[in-house]
Amino acid sequence: xxxxxxxxxxxxxxxxxxxxxxxxxxxxxIVALIGGSGCGKTTFLRLVAGLDRASAGSIRLDGEPxxxxxxxxxLVFQEPRLLPWYDVAANVAVGLGRVPAAERxxxxxxxxxxxxxxxxxxxxxxxxxxxxxxxxxxxxxxIGGPKVLLLDEPxxxxxxxxxxxxxxxxxxxxxxxxxxxxMVTHDVDEAVKLADRVVVMRPxxxxxxxxxxxxxxxxxxxxxxxxxxxxxxxLKALDRSLxxxxxxxxxxxxxxxxx
Amino acid sequence: xxxxxxxxxxxxxSHPAAPTGQGARGGRARWARPLAGLLxxxxxxLGWELAVRFGLAQGRxxxxxxxxxxxxxxxxxxxxxxxxxxxxxxxVLVGFGAGAVAGILFxxxxxxxxxxxxxxxxxxxxxxxxxxxxxVPLFILWFGIFEAxxxxxxxxxxxxxxxxxxxxxxxxxxxxxxxxxxxxxLSGFALVRRILLPAILPEAVxxxxxxxxxxxxxxxxxxxMGASEGLGYLLVDGQQLGKPDQIVAAIIAFALAxxxxxxxxxxxxxxxxxxxxxxxxxx
Numbered sequence: 322x323x324x325x326x327x328x329x330x331x332x333x334x335x336x337x338x339x340x341x342x343x344x345x346x347x348x349x350x351i352v353a354l355i356g357g358s359g360c361g362k363t364t365f366l367r368l369v370a371g372l373d374r375a376s377a378g379s380i381r382l383d384g385e386p387x388x389x390x391x392x393x394x395x396l397v398f399q400e401p402r403l404l405p406w407y408d409v410a411a412n413v414a415v416g417l418g419r420v421p422a423a424e425r426x427x428x429x430x431x432x433x434x435x436x437x438x439x440x441x442x443x444x445x446x447x448x449x450x451x452x453x454x455x456x457x458x459x460x461x462x463x464i465g466g467p468k469v470l471l472l473d474e475p476x477x478x479x480x481x482x483x484x485x486x487x488x489x490x491x492x493x494x495x496x497x498x499x500x501x502x503x504m505v506t507h508d509v510d511e512a513v514k515l516a517d518r519v520v521v522m523r524p525x526x527x528x529x530x531x532x533x534x535x536x537x538x539x540x541x542x543x544x545x546x547x548x549x550x551x552x553x554x555x556l557k558a559l560d561r562s563l564x565x566x567x568x569x570x571x572x573x574x575x576x577x578x579x580x
Numbered sequence: 581x582x583x584x585x586x587x588x589x590x591x592x593x594s595h596p597a598a599p600t601g602q603g604a605r606g607g608r609a610r611w612a613r614p615l616a617g618l619l620x621x622x623x624x625x626l627g628w629e630l631a632v633r634f635g636l637a638q639g640r641x642x643x644x645x646x647x648x649x650x651x652x653x654x655x656x657x658x659x660x661x662x663x664x665x666x667x668x669x670x671x672v673l674v675g676f677g678a679g680a681v682a683g684i685l686f687x688x689x690x691x692x693x694x695x696x697x698x699x700x701x702x703x704x705x706x707x708x709x710x711x712x713x714x715x716v717p718l719f720i721l722w723f724g725i726f727e728a729x730x731x732x733x734x735x736x737x738x739x740x741x742x743x744x745x746x747x748x749x750x751x752x753x754x755x756x757x758x759x760x761x762x763x764x765x766l767s768g769f770a771l772v773r774r775i776l777l778p779a780i781l782p783e784a785v786x787x788x789x790x791x792x793x794x795x796x797x798x799x800x801x802x803x804x805m806g807a808s809e810g811l812g813y814l815l816v817d818g819q820q821l822g823k824p825d826q827i828v829a830a831i832i833a834f835a836l837a838x839x840x841x842x843x844x845x846x847x848x849x850x851x852x853x854x855x856x857x858x859x860x861x862x863x
Contacts, residue, residue, distance in 0.1 A: 371763075372759060372762060372763060389765075390762060390763050390764070390765045392765065396763050398756070398759075398760075400756070402756055402757060402759075402760050404757060404760070404774070404775065404778070405855055405856075406779075406781075406855040407774075407855075415760070415761075415764050415766075415774070416764050418765070445855055461764075465764075
């Protein structure tokens with residue numbers, strides 16, 4: 322279980338990126354964090370990944386505090402961030418700690434099979450398409466067998482078809498080892514397609530505006546009425562959170578757009 | 581997995597590797613282009629040769645190619661050329677080695693640690709502003725007129741481009757890739773070996789190559805200031821005895837030795853840089 326309590330992040334220049342965020346994610350649950358820009362989604366994920374230190378509050382994985390990158394937490398960045406000087410297999414092996422060479426080969430191959438890239442092991446990252454590179458990054462995050470998989474808008478740079486295929490890949494992988502998944506997204510369809518729970522965030526300072534549980538069966542088709550209804554609910558919650566944010570100084574700027 | 585997902589995944593898998601591009605061009609064009617570059621120098625040489633042969637020019641101060649070639653062969657035959665090249669190469673290699681080691685070391689310090697950067701860099705930059713040849717009198721006073729002062733001068737000349745290149749390369753390492761290393765809990769040493777070192781290697785190799793080039797520049801200066809052996813000595817000797825053919829032969833030997841060393845350096849480092857995704861093939 323991932324337990325986040327009263328998490329606050331204040332940057333050195335005084336900006337409060339995240340204020341008092343509490344969130345408990347059950348094992349094997351998929352949570353989508355959604356919200357406009359500047360509402361602290363990425364900040365939240367970086368704190369949970371242990372890349373940054375929180376100003377206040379705590380993050381615990383099965384009771385153990387997370388203060389720096391943790392073996393039980395795998396992270397996929399917004400960009401693939403593969404190391405260009407390693408081939409695909411060596412890039413995946415970066416996610417593995419110190420293990421014997423034979424076991425390493427086997428686990429790398431298995432991780433690549435999971436993302437459907439087993440015959441690309443000897444390729445350079447530059448020879449892969451964007452979607453393939455992101456799949457390598459997912460394999461790298463999965464190879465250590467993490468309890469929690471963090472995804473930071475991992476599919477935002479991809480076209481709609483590739484994104485749809487990666488959603489399927491992700492769900493297939495999830496159903497095999499069933500890690501806890503926390504993913505940041507700005508795409509309502511993506512959130513509704515994948516998540517058990519959608520957490521809507523609002524900006525200035527970043528905090529949780531709303532939580533929507535989605536108890537829909539998988540696989541989910543976008544056309545089904547239940548999924549459509551869920552999309553509308555999430556959109557409405559998102560709208561409310563953005564309107565609340567705009568009541569500040571930005572409200573006066575809105576009429577100026579009508580010229 | 582849904583049908584749509586499967587078919588899309590298949591389409592994505594067939595995405596081709598980067599095309600090689602140059603393969604389509606015909607074989608003749610590949611040879612014709614470098615040959616076009618030879619037209620001007622070969623034409624000039626041939627013209628001069630003919631002009632001297634037919635008595636249109638004296639060719640005393642500017643010897644025709646045939647005489648240069650003769651001198652070159654004669655020097656090679658007597659073993660003189662080999663001796664001078666050997667001595668010059670040895671000086672360059674020792675000076676380059678010392679300068680490169682120091683440059684890499686200080687470059688790494690300045691690049692990696694803000695404290696040592698603040699302490700070291702201003703002084704080194706100030707020293708860099710001094711034309712290296714200006715050190716010659718001091719080095720002769722300190723180290724005598726033999727090898728030590730020459731090698732020191734070369735090392736100083738080699739040091740600065742390598743220091744700048746390595747330090748700059750470390751400072752410009754992609755923060756995002758370093759973060760990957762942190763996210764996957766690479767220890768300090770593993771982080772250096774698997775991320776920092778490969779990341780700075782391309783720039784470091786370029787720095788080493790420009791350092792080596794400067795090494796050859798400074799070996800001439802060093803050998804001008806008094807030497808009884810070396811290609812620089814051949815140059816001075818040719819000037820004092822009025823033998824322009826010997827000077828040009830020595831210059832050609834310099835060009836060959838410099839190109840040879842650079843090629844060796846490139847070949848040695850090529851396997852380390854095979855991953856690079858660059859437009860041009862080589863420089």
